[in-house]
Amino acid sequence: MKGVEMEDQMYEIEETMPLNPVESFLRMDRMPHIWCPSCGIGTTVNCFGRALETSGLDMDKVAIVSGIGCTGRVAGYLNLDSFHTTHGRPIPFATGLKLANPELKVVVYSGDGDLFAIGGNHFIHAARRNLDMTVICVNNFIYGMTGGQVAPTTPISATATTAPHGNFEQPFNLPYLAESCGAVYVARWTAYHVRYLTKAIKEALAKKGFSFIEVLAPCPTLYSRRNKLGDGLDQMVFYKEHSEIQHNIDTKTATLDFQGKIIVGKFVDKERPDYLTLMNEHYQKKFGDKYTPYKG
Amino acid sequence: MKADPKGVLTGAHFLDGDHACSEGAISAGCRFVAGYPITPSTEVVERIAERFPLVGGVFIQMEDEIASSIAILGGAWGGKKVMTVTSGPGFSLMMEHIGLAAMTETPCVFVDVQRAGPSTGLPTQPAQGDMMQARWGSHGDYAIIALCPNSPQECYDLTIKAFNLAEQYRVPVLLMMDECVGHMTERVIIPPAEEIEITPRRFYDGPKEDFLLFKPDADLVPPMVKAGDGYRIHVTGLTHDEKGYPHMSPTAQAKLIPRLVNKIKLNADKIIEYKEDQVEGADVVVVSYGITSRVALPAIEQARKEGIKVGHLRLIVAWPFPEKRIQELAAKGKALVVPELNLGQIFYEVERNAYGKVPVTLVPHPGGTVHNPKEIYNAIKSIRHGG
Incomplete structure (x- = not known):
């Protein structure tokens, strides 16, 4: 009898426990997720949920688009209109989505390989056009889903399954790339900087135009293990000890070396008319009253 | 609407x-x-x-x-x-x-x-x-x-x-x-x-x-x-x-x-949509589509002038393919001629549905221009002669 009572009691306690505030932004019916223990992607999703919570946005009007890969699975776990597209192509999908329905706040959430190897061309053009979207790149320095291959972000000398003798290709400096192409908001944080990251996502969501956030995140199963860097927690300690906040720094200097100093911060926050604003202004000038401003 | x-x-x-x-x-x-x-x-x-x-x-x-x-x-x-x-x-x-x-x-x-x-x-x-x-x-x-x-x-x-x-x-x-x-x-x-x-x-x-x-x-x-x-x-x-x-x-x-x-x-x-011309009484049916359907017309006309009973089936919808119609034509013993600006694509679909019941002749062309209608005419004629 006592045991049963205790069970009932426990059940009741669970029922009355306050929900995690991020839960309403997740598709809880899809849990558990596929990410490895101590992977950093879930942490970034938590920050994204927190940012949404205080963003003031109508969640029915927020759409999320992912490509393929570990981070590509983010779209499938968020309780928003969500699109899991093809490898490298979330940005052009998001371009069509935004232009067809401009009232949407469109977020692209994908990995470094997806956005900057196979999808690199789309990134630079979307930034150039200043399409009104937020791109969040979880950079774990490696291809996770396919088993640890070298990426365009893998630091020199780090090893990967397709660079077993160490990488000798120069990796991208993503904030520099984003700024050069015309992004109006550029920031880099790590999975350790949860509050800064949450704030950055909130700022990016509020920004009109092409905003970009790079988030460094541990990949304990492949990147850390192959490079003998410990588990996810060890990487978080590393981020804590080796990160240096330098807002507004010249992005050219924000390079990342293997296990070197990590410059984080908000690097770019400027104003530039976005694609649809430019389009409407241009056609209004050209056609006068004959043109009805495009609103979707 | x-x-x-x-x-x-x-x-x-x-x-x-x-x-x-x-x-x-x-x-x-x-x-x-x-x-x-x-x-x-x-x-x-x-x-x-x-x-x-x-x-x-x-x-x-x-x-x-x-x-x-x-x-x-x-x-x-x-x-x-x-x-x-x-x-x-x-x-x-x-x-x-x-x-x-x-x-x-x-x-x-x-x-x-x-x-x-x-x-x-x-x-x-x-x-x-x-x-x-x-x-x-x-x-x-x-x-x-x-x-x-x-x-x-x-x-x-x-x-x-x-x-x-x-x-x-x-x-x-x-x-x-x-x-x-x-x-x-x-x-x-x-x-x-x-x-x-x-x-x-x-x-x-x-x-x-x-x-x-x-x-x-x-x-x-x-x-x-x-x-x-x-x-x-x-x-x-x-x-x-x-x-x-x-x-x-x-x-x-x-x-x-x-x-x-x-x-x-x-x-x-x-x-499925296709257009037919004089298919019912025909001995030979030309199956074509796109520009080739127009290039085939003088060939068909010429053969008809010579007394050959030629029908024309023009595909408007190519996929899904009109399998049943091709099967019907083959069952009625109509020989099929397929001119197309390739070395055989829709031809294979026609041949498959003819089940070997009638001869199916490809009139291939690698592209770059259209067929000379004579090539299509020759294909029609050679069937007539049991070729």
Whole structure:
């Protein structure tokens, strides 16, 4: 009898426990997720949920688009209109989505390989056009889903399954790339900087135009293990000890070396008319009253 | 539903097939086009770019065909009727997204103004070499619809039909033009908007709590919603259940993929369209499509003058293929002649359905120009002589 009572009691306690505030932004019916223990992607999703919570946005009007890969699975776990597209192509999908329905706040959430190897061309053009979207790149320095291959972000000398003798290709400096192409908001944080990251996502969501956030995140199963860097927690300690906040720094200097100093911060926050604003202004000038401003 | 009169240029025009295709898209209600320049299709997007600002549409020239072919899928889920336009090399780049469109049941129109290939081939010269690619080009099992206009008027009419079929069956529809039809200028009649029949998107109108994004109606096609409607949809290229959630199992695969094929296969009789001329009494039937259907006419006429009973079956819908009709013709002992601007593509489909009952003769051509009608005539004649 006592045991049963205790069970009932426990059940009741669970029922009355306050929900995690991020839960309403997740598709809880899809849990558990596929990410490895101590992977950093879930942490970034938590920050994204927190940012949404205080963003003031109508969640029915927020759409999320992912490509393929570990981070590509983010779209499938968020309780928003969500699109899991093809490898490298979330940005052009998001371009069509935004232009067809401009009232949407469109977020692209994908990995470094997806956005900057196979999808690199789309990134630079979307930034150039200043399409009104937020791109969040979880950079774990490696291809996770396919088993640890070298990426365009893998630091020199780090090893990967397709660079077993160490990488000798120069990796991208993503904030520099984003700024050069015309992004109006550029920031880099790590999975350790949860509050800064949450704030950055909130700022990016509020920004009109092409905003970009790079988030460094541990990949304990492949990147850390192959490079003998410990588990996810060890990487978080590393981020804590080796990160240096330098807002507004010249992005050219924000390079990342293997296990070197990590410059984080908000690097770019400027104003530039976005694609649809430019389009409407241009056609209004050209056609006068004959043109009805495009609103979707 | 009737066409939105905004943008419908009612009247008689002198247009090439590419421009007629643009007008067909506008009449059909297309308001988002993404494209990338490629000969001989570029005139389609040029006219769209010219016309769209004043009809409330958005055209964007993307960075490549891969981007164009997925931007339109984003546009469709944003609520617009959408199209992209290309030719051979660009068509090859678009294959992955024809698969994504089929898998996610996204209504969209792909226009391929065929030129001679493979690879860069003959960029300014015609071919019909993409017919099998249209059907099978993306990996895995799926079904599409493909239409073959043979005149600028049909480029206009069939573009509208392509949009209507895309909405009806939530499927990518491919308009398989060729360089000749694209660049040929003829009279095109654009009817008044109230005479243009338009199929609206099949938007879901049931109770919100019962909504499942991929739960099909009786015709195997599920109704659709758009992003921003509050349904919090999930759309993935992974094998998924009726809710749209990924489902990594042979069971889910066995439920989803046959339906994607069957929604076209089981509705094929409603989709298939062809035109016949003197087929009933014929001993020989020429099966053709696109520009080749016009090149075949002098050959058919000449043979008829010589007393040979020749019929003509012109495919307007190439995919799904009119299997039953070919089987009927073969059962009646009619020899079949298939001229096409390739070294044998639709020919194999005809041959397969003839079951070896009648001779099926391919009149091949590698492209770059059209057949000399004499080649088709010779093929007809050699059958007559038991060749």
